[in-house]
Amino acid sequence: MTQNPCVHHEDNVGEHTCRLCGKNHCIECIHLGSRICYSCIYKGIIIIMVIMVIFSYVAWYGLL
Ligand SMILES: [Zn+2]
Numbered sequence: 320m321t322q323n324p325c326v327h328h329e330d331n332v333g334e335h336t337c338r339l340c341g342k343n344h345c346i347e348c349i350h351l352g353s354r355i356c357y358s359c360i361y362k363g364i365i366i367i368m369v370i371m372v373i374f375s376y377v378a379w380y381g382l383l
């Protein structure tokens with residue numbers, strides 16, 4: 320066996336590689352449509368929310 324285990328489940332084979340972090344993930348840990356793991360999707364959502372908050376602050380202070 321040359322395949323690495325999933326980074327989250329040591330018992331599962333990490334046959335899918337995330338496009339963002341490059342880690343091995345099993346089928347339970349990766350979104351197959353985008354080939355991005357759920358931890359990267361979660362981080363992306365947080366980053367988008369932070370950017371939206373910053374933009375809304377800029378918009379409010381720009382208007383007032
Ligand atoms: Zn990832």
Ligand SMILES: [Zn+2]
Nearest residue numbers: 325328345348
């Ligand atoms: Zn897994």
